[in-house]
Amino acid sequence: MKQCCINPSILSADFVNLAAELQRISTADAVHVDVMDNHFVPNLTIGLPVVQRIQAVSPVPLDAHLMIADADRWAPGFADAGLASVTFHAEASIAPVKLARELRTRGSKAGMALRPATPVEPYLDMLSELDMLLIMTVEPGFGGQAFLDITLPKIRRARAAIDGSGMGVAIQVDGGITEETIVRAAEAGANVFVAGSAVYGAEDPAAAIGRLREQGTRTLRPAAAE
Ligand code: DX5
Ligand code: ZN
Numbered sequence: 453m454k455q456c457c458i459n460p461s462i463l464s465a466d467f468v469n470l471a472a473e474l475q476r477i478s479t480a481d482a483v484h485v486d487v488m489d490n491h492f493v494p495n496l497t498i499g500l501p502v503v504q505r506i507q508a509v510s511p512v513p514l515d516a517h518l519m520i521a522d523a524d525r526w527a528p529g530f531a532d533a534g535l536a537s538v539t540f541h542a543e544a545s546i547a548p549v550k551l552a553r554e555l556r557t558r559g560s561k562a563g564m565a566l567r568p569a570t571p572v573e574p575y576l577d578m579l580s581e582l583d584m585l586l587i588m589t590v591e592p593g594f595g596g597q598a599f600l601d602i603t604l605p606k607i608r609r610a611r612a613a614i615d616g617s618g619m620g621v622a623i624q625v626d627g628g629i630t631e632e633t634i635v636r637a638a639e640a641g642a643n644v645f646v647a648g649s650a651v652y653g654a655e656d657p658a659a660a661i662g663r664l665r666e667q668g669t670r671t672l673r674p675a676a677a678e
Contacts, residue, residue, distance in 0.1 A: 611641025
């Protein structure tokens with residue numbers, strides 16, 4: 453069975469020592485890079501120039517999570533930087549189909565994120581335009597928040613729609629993922645897991661990645677593992 457993907461979030465890393473912090477998660481599947489603009493979310497992190505430097509030194513592919521307003525204007529630049537995957541928020545895009553196509557044309561995988569209260573149903577017809585659906589399991593903006601169980605039914609509905617259509621869209625969950633909550637998210641149908649504090653808050657991030665991967669893989673639903 454395919455292993456589940458563990459993408460540590462550098463939001464919980466030491467921003468002064470990013471190069472070294474990236475080396476500590478070299479066994480991860482990708483590094484999750486949270487870009488926040490203080491408009492779409494009430495927090496500010498890093499912009500494209502810093503993301504480009506991370507891209508230059510990272511031992512693993514980049515999975516950018518853009519929590520920024522006016523995604524239609526700014527997201528394509530991240531794909532141009534050669535990132536493996538670029539995820540924009542549905543709530544921040546006026547033309548999500550056009551944007552997803554632009555990301556793919558520029559060579560990135562296209563991801564679209566939904567805040568906890570945003571339903572998946574209005575977007576089911578555009579799943580074929582996406583490589584990944586990110587279902588936020590906390591309100592975006594900060595690391596270290598508690599996992600929202602109210603998002604589990606949405607994960608289940610998204611998994612059922614994806615499996616029913618035979619599409620290979622990944623379901624990523626982000627926020628409050630621990631060795632305990634990863635089991636619930638995987639049972640519901642998620643197969644890509646972002647973990648910030650659970651990885652960087654651990655004494656040994658590589659060991660934490662291993663434990664999360666083991667828990668997630670054990671629970672992964674067969675269809676999600678294909
Ligand atoms: C929150 C970010 C997450 C965050 C996750 O808005 O999108 O990626 O870093 O952190 P934890 O795993 O600590 O909830
Ligand atoms: Zn994130």
